[in-house]
Amino acid sequence: MDLGNIGFLVGNIKLRRDSIMFNPEISQPQTSLLEQHPAWVRLCLVLMFLLAALIRRDEIRAPGHLIEREYNSAIFTRYYYFMGNDNIEEWRKVNAMATMESLPLLEPPVTEYLVSLIFRILGKEEIWYARYLTGLFWLIGGIFMYKITCRLVSEGAALFAVGYYLFVPWGIIISRSFQPDSLMMMMFLISIFCLLLYFERPSWHMLFLAGSITGISLLLRPLVTFGLLCAFTVLFINTKRERGHRLNNIDFWTFNILSLVFPLAFYGYGIFIGKFLQGQADLSFRPYLLGRWEFWRGWFTNGINVTEPAMIVLAVFGFFLLQKISARALIVGLLIGYLMLGVIFTYHIYSHPYYHIQLFPIIAICAGSLLSAVGKIIAQQMRMSWWMPVTATLLLILYSVHRDVRSMLYTTVFEDPDLSSEIGRIVDHSPNTVFVAYHYGLPLEYYGEFVGLPWPVSIDDPFFRRPDARKLSVEERIDGLGFIPKYFIITNFDLYNRLHQDLRTYLENNCAVLTNTKAYLIYASCGNVSTE
Secondary structure, three states, X not given: OOHHHHHHHHHHHHHHHHHHHHOOOOOOOOOOHHHHOXXXXXXXXXXXXXXXXXXXXXXXXXXXXXXXXXXXXXXXXXXXXXXXXXXXXXXHXXXXXXXXXXXXXXXXXXHXXXXXXXXXXXXXXXXXXXXXXXXXXXXXHHXXXXXXXXXXXXXXXXXHHHHHHXXXXXXXXXXXXXXXXXXXXXXXXXXXXXXXXXXXXXXHHHXXXXXXXXXXXXXXXXXXXXXXXXXXXXXXXXXXXHOHHHOOHHHHHHHHHHHHHHHHHHHHHHHHXXXXXXXXXXXXXXXXXXXXXXXXXXXXXXXXXXXXXXXXHHHHHHHOOOOOHHHHHHHHHHHHHHHHHHHHOHHHHHXXXXXXXXXXXXXXXXXXXXXXXXXXHHHHHHOOOOHHHHHHHHHHHHHHHHHHHHHHHOOOOOOOHHHHHHHHHHOOOOOOEEEEOHHHHHHHHHHHOOOEEXXXXXXXXXXXXXXXXXXXXXXXXXXXXXXXXXXXXXXXXXXXXXXXXXXXXXXXXXXXXXXXXXXXXXXXXXXXXXXX
16 A cells, blocks of 8 residues: 555545534444454454464574573573572582673663572573563563553554554564563553553542652663653643643652652662763763764664554554544654654664664554554445454464564574583683673673673774774773683684784784684683783
8 A cells, every 4th residue: 555545545534534523413422343342352352462472482492683682681690590599509600690790780680580580480591481571571561552552542443553562573573582671661551551541530649650650660671761751741731731720740740750769869870870880871872973864864764674664654644543632642752752762872773673662652553543443444334344354364374474584583693502611611611701702792601601701892883983982902902801811712703804803913923722613713821911
């Protein structure tokens, strides 16, 4: 369907809506197919959630797509699991703690701690156990996606909205990856639902609930801060204009205090006092990128690819079909928050596709509005309940399609667990290693059970490079490690030969080859390593 046809269809829908509003003969409440068959609606919902669960269950042991985040979380989880297990050898506990401490604490590790409890219950450490939990978080979020859309639009629109949320490809990728974003999306949608409840019936009780839930969401993952605060602000302004006597500025500031007090305490301490988040803050905010056209093009491209181009087109037209002012206010607030996220997190909005998943509720609600309206017109013209078997067929096709998509998308390269264990034994599980490996060496460290840091590049990529950046020598980078390397491990030879020729020259001239195979190269006995 091209843009002209969509525009013509939207125009017809709006004309029909206006004619119903001003024609007393047809303005009487009409019973929709969904209202006539509530059992079919429940069955359709059950089928969608079952299929969504099956898709996420399929090939659950296969590596996730976002390897860095998966193994970052896995390393934290191992620490919590080991510390509570008396059967683990002491050296493994020491290495687990050292590896965990070498990584930045990006947010409270709630998901990681919950997974460690699963490990204890099952008595076994398997990363893929975590994907059941993250998938569950996403499915729970789908329940609130449905409730939100029912309140803002209709039950029919809610079916389309939850279908999009559950089956959009990047949603599947994120929800089966061991990272905190599934929990973030669940809490994001619960917070939006609580906001709607508060503005429907303002009270101190609901204000406290909405503010507290929002505060928990922001503490768990601050990426939703701008979206939720902007949504509340726009809804507050809209509701105050309509019912000024029921809302006052005390409500506004009370909500913001409840929402921000704990997140500001944690992240403010981490950035300015504890300093464990300062590096991440410096990495995220790179204002000089805002003046580069490539940044905006990359941001736009990522957003389109994550949310699906066709659904964005449907959502744009669907926005104008939203009849409730509160629905439009919520969408506008969430969009403003998303734009603010991109302006502040310039590095990640350009380079990390999953930073765009906050668009899912926006697309779901707006596109659901249009698809529901189109479905009603078609159903009225055909005068038969055709939509249930068609929906079931489409979902089955969708399930098959996503099986094929999974086989293409989930193809990541990193060191084999057995190979990593072999390397770990060769270096005697040393706490002083440097590596040139896949995905910053996180899978290698995890399976090899040694501690170290990835070898830094001499200077950043030209696009991300800060204006005052300068090229660092090998000696300067060794000094910046904070320890004297005992072993240099190379497994990613492509990266080694492309970006680290200076390191290769240094190692060949100053270090002895400990092991050399087709899969890895290990240097040791580097007598001239700088210690200053």
